[in-house]
Amino acid sequence: MGNEEAVFFSRVLTELTLSFHIIYATIGVGIPLMIMIAQWVGIKKNDEHYILLARRWSRGFVITVAVGVVTGTAIGLQLSLLWPNFMELVGHIIALPLFLEVFAFFFEAIFLGIYLYTWDRFEDQRKHLLLLIPVALGASFSAVFITIVNSFMNTPQGFEIVDGQIVNISPLLAMVNPAMPTKVAHVLVTAYMTAAFILAAIGAYRLLKGSNHIYHKKAVFLTIKLGLIFSISTALIGDFAGKFLAEYQPEKLAAAEWHFETEEGAPLILYGVLDGQEVKYAIRIPYALSILAYSNPFAEVTGLDQFAEEDIPPLSIHYLFDTMVTIGVAMIALSFIYLIGMWRKWPFIHSKWYRWLIVIGGPLSMIGIEVGWWFTEVGRQPWILRGIMRTHEAATTSGQVDKMLILFASLYLLLGAGSIYVLSRMFKKNTVEQELADRKLEKAGDSFDT
Amino acid sequence: MTLEVIGIFVLWLFLYGYVIVASIDFGAGFFNAYSLFRDKQHILNKVIQRYLSPVWEVTNVFLVFFFVGIVGFFPKSAYYYGTTLLVPVSIAIVLLAIRGSYYAFTTYGGLMPKRYTYLYGLSGLFIPASLSIVFTISEGGFISMGEKGPVLDYWTLFTSPLTWSIVVLSLTAVLFISAVFLTWYAHYAKDEAATNLLRSYALIWSIPSLITAIGIIVELRFHNYEHFTRLMDLWWMFALSVLFFAGTVFLLWKKRAYGLAFTLLCGQYYLAFFAYGISHYPYLLYPYLTIYDSFTNEAMAISLIIVFVAGLGLLIPSLYLLLRLFLFNKEYVQGKRDNHV
Numbered sequence A: 001m002g003n004e005e006a007v008f009f010s011r012v013l014t015e016l017t018l019s020f021h022i023i024y025a026t027i028g029v030g031i032p033l034m035i036m037i038a039q040w041v042g043i044k045k046n047d048e049h050y051i052l053l054a055r056r057w058s059r060g061f062v063i064t065v066a067v068g069v070v071t072g073t074a075i076g077l078q079l080s081l082l083w084p085n086f087m088e089l090v091g092h093i094i095a096l097p098l099f100l101e102v103f104a105f106f107f108e109a110i111f112l113g114i115y116l117y118t119w120d121r122f123e124d125q126r127k128h129l130l131l132l133i134p135v136a137l138g139a140s141f142s143a144v145f146i147t148i149v150n151s152f153m154n155t156p157q158g159f160e161i162v163d164g165q166i167v168n169i170s171p172l173l174a175m176v177n178p179a180m181p182t183k184v185a186h187v188l189v190t191a192y193m194t195a196a197f198i199l200a201a202i203g204a205y206r207l208l209k210g211s212n213h214i215y216h217k218k219a220v221f222l223t224i225k226l227g228l229i230f231s232i233s234t235a236l237i238g239d240f241a242g243k244f245l246a247e248y249q250p251e252k253l254a255a256a257e258w259h260f261e262t263e264e265g266a267p268l269i270l271y272g273v274l275d276g277q278e279v280k281y282a283i284r285i286p287y288a289l290s291i292l293a294y295s296n297p298f299a300e301v302t303g304l305d306q307f308a309e310e311d312i313p314p315l316s317i318h319y320l321f322d323t324m325v326t327i328g329v330a331m332i333a334l335s336f337i338y339l340i341g342m343w344r345k346w347p348f349i350h351s352k353w354y355r356w357l358i359v360i361g362g363p364l365s366m367i368g369i370e371v372g373w374w375f376t377e378v379g380r381q382p383w384i385l386r387g388i389m390r391t392h393e394a395a396t397t398s399g400q401v402d403k404m405l406i407l408f409a410s411l412y413l414l415l416g417a418g419s420i421y422v423l424s425r426m427f428k429k430n431t432v433e434q435e436l437a438d439r440k441l442e443k444a445g446d447s448f449d450t
Numbered sequence B: 001m002t003l004e005v006i007g008i009f010v011l012w013l014f015l016y017g018y019v020i021v022a023s024i025d026f027g028a029g030f031f032n033a034y035s036l037f038r039d040k041q042h043i044l045n046k047v048i049q050r051y052l053s054p055v056w057e058v059t060n061v062f063l064v065f066f067f068v069g070i071v072g073f074f075p076k077s078a079y080y081y082g083t084t085l086l087v088p089v090s091i092a093i094v095l096l097a098i099r100g101s102y103y104a105f106t107t108y109g110g111l112m113p114k115r116y117t118y119l120y121g122l123s124g125l126f127i128p129a130s131l132s133i134v135f136t137i138s139e140g141g142f143i144s145m146g147e148k149g150p151v152l153d154y155w156t157l158f159t160s161p162l163t164w165s166i167v168v169l170s171l172t173a174v175l176f177i178s179a180v181f182l183t184w185y186a187h188y189a190k191d192e193a194a195t196n197l198l199r200s201y202a203l204i205w206s207i208p209s210l211i212t213a214i215g216i217i218v219e220l221r222f223h224n225y226e227h228f229t230r231l232m233d234l235w236w237m238f239a240l241s242v243l244f245f246a247g248t249v250f251l252l253w254k255k256r257a258y259g260l261a262f263t264l265l266c267g268q269y270y271l272a273f274f275a276y277g278i279s280h281y282p283y284l285l286y287p288y289l290t291i292y293d294s295f296t297n298e299a300m301a302i303s304l305i306i307v308f309v310a311g312l313g314l315l316i317p318s319l320y321l322l323l324r325l326f327l328f329n330k331e332y333v334q335g336k337r338d339n340h341v
Helices: A003-045 A048-082 A084-116 A125-154 A171-175 A180-208 A214-248 A250-256 A288-294 A317-344 A352-378 A401-429 A432-449 B003-037 B041-073 B075-084 B086-109 B114-138 B154-159 B161-188 B192-223 B225-233 B235-253 B258-280 B298-327
Strands: A160-162 A165-167 A268-270 A273-275 A278-280 A283-285 A383-385 B143-145 B150-152 B283-285
Touching: A003 A048, A003 A125, A003 A180, A003 A214, A003 A352, A003 A401, A048 A084, A048 A214, A048 A401, A048 A432, A048 B041, A048 B075, A048 B086, A084 A125, A084 A165, A084 A171, A084 A383, A084 B041, A084 B075, A084 B298, A125 A171, A125 A180, A125 A383, A171 B298, A180 A214, A180 A317, A180 A352, A214 A250, A214 A288, A214 A317, A214 A352, A214 A432, A250 A317, A268 A288, A317 A352, A401 B086, B003 B041, B003 B114, B003 B161, B003 B192, B003 B258, B003 B298, B041 B075, B041 B086, B041 B161, B041 B192, B041 B298, B075 B086, B075 B114, B075 B150, B075 B283, B086 B114, B114 B154, B114 B161, B114 B283, B161 B192, B161 B235, B161 B258, B192 B225, B192 B235, B225 B235, B225 B258, B235 B258
Parallel strands: none
Antiparallel strands: A160 A165, A268 A283, A273 A278, B143 B150
């Protein structure tokens, strides 16, 4: 296998692993916060339904964490196996956040084990709730640190290159690079948002499939409220991210927006199809791109004409960008209408079709996460470290990558199918009604004992 | 002590931690499967589950810590080991992934067909085998420098007696460590039947684990003479290690002080593991890579060490809390409390 093929297969394998991993990782970052909120509300309102919500979410969460942990280990090692030259270089500059991420992961692992096995152990339920804080913090901080590594790849800094040698390294400066604030914030809020909408989807699905229990209604109401907060924050931070791109990665923004020529008062192109250099069937919003980029309708936005051919990312990222933004806006609308409807008592909120929309919203948010990552990663091509190292210079020289791709693809198929099967079985077998009845019996038994 | 030595010491310590906790984990899976095969699973199942459930995730982190740490402290190792180890490490990842997730699927999801228990037990033996290849390669002689970069010579690797000695050593050590720990744990849980069964496993695996360890030293004499002479300089560490080993076996034999037996076992492996590590100094990969030419820059090294110390300041109390609540909580260990989510 030649180098070109090794690069190609390394890229496919990395993309496959990450695409699979982020499904579980996003859930892993978002759900602990949701569990924490549910348990807190349950304690505060003294409402058993919310406590049970936390308990059942935790049970499902363990399954997703397991797959998240093992696929995370896979991508951690694959970075060195598939991109040894890259890891050698960044090991000198940005090993610190990688190392910090492991510590965050360690805390999460320790306290998750404790949390899962101390239900009903403490007299005071608030003590048990306290254990969730390190879990949620650990989960969010591992996302923060690993996103810092990724933002470094987009805007490398904190070192100098003199005669091909890297000198004057500052690990902290490398961490607080320009891409870091928007990227970290965006990753966190989208993870919370997606987790909220996935949980809402599950609740809505149970309501559709026969169970009309108040438990599910509370679940949907709570998670959609959270979903709305986080999706609005997502849109706000997304806007900052757009301004960041205009400033630091204009070629990514220009490629995403099919903005070929540098101009003032640039229009925003929504949807459409690219035919050669010609954009067809698109919606043009005048001045919108300038507003997005600089908050000024007449600002000049750099176009693709300013870049060398070999530095321009694939123009197909426009479709990814559009999908991401469309899903984000749709989710804001969906949750906003739901809450207004609840408040104004609009009957259609409880209709079948609206509940189906909520059900679709869960997977849709996850698709938003996927396309968002594809957009940001493909938009950085042909660089692995923007402006410093090209992707093909970083890849392994091993000739076995294609075989490993098959190996890992089968693994992910197995893990995906296994986790879906186990999760659906878990909750079908033990319904809420059943569990509430069991707990009542248990409590009666306890008071009988004493 | 230079920064390089501190770096490799920290990593070696974590690798040692992984060797112990992962051995317990892998061995537990194997004994569980074996006892199912011999229709004795009802004896072991509960003790093993009770130990593994709250800690299975933590075990994995020790490994992640090691490989992230080595790339951080010694970035050049990513180039040499990353390029050459694609296949063996990928196989290990796949096995670890299947093992870890199916553990969660069965324990929390109630997926319990027998064949998974067997697969789970067997996979636990393949993982140490595939990971121990890294040790073999580090001795030199299996990697040549090609035009494009380092290349691993699979034929030499798989026909070398050293490779297979190290594989067998890792397997026997896994089974021995695990059996000794579980004997103590079962005894602590006042589970007589499990204690007796595990004690017999521990005694059975003690002898092969010693023989293979000595075998490696003999192999090294032929494979890497320089390393062999360095090992010989540390003969007293190995002698102490053997003494500890004798203590462990004696206590097991006499059915006395299982806690002390396990402590001696940890001491035995600590000494042997560190003696091996020290004698390997200064090479990470003989003869291409030493800890000096692969070390990261000073700014990074210092920041990593600061983070490491700060991290330990938080980790040790949390690990202590975990042990306190489960491993050393009599009510939990004896199964009087489950409180599982």
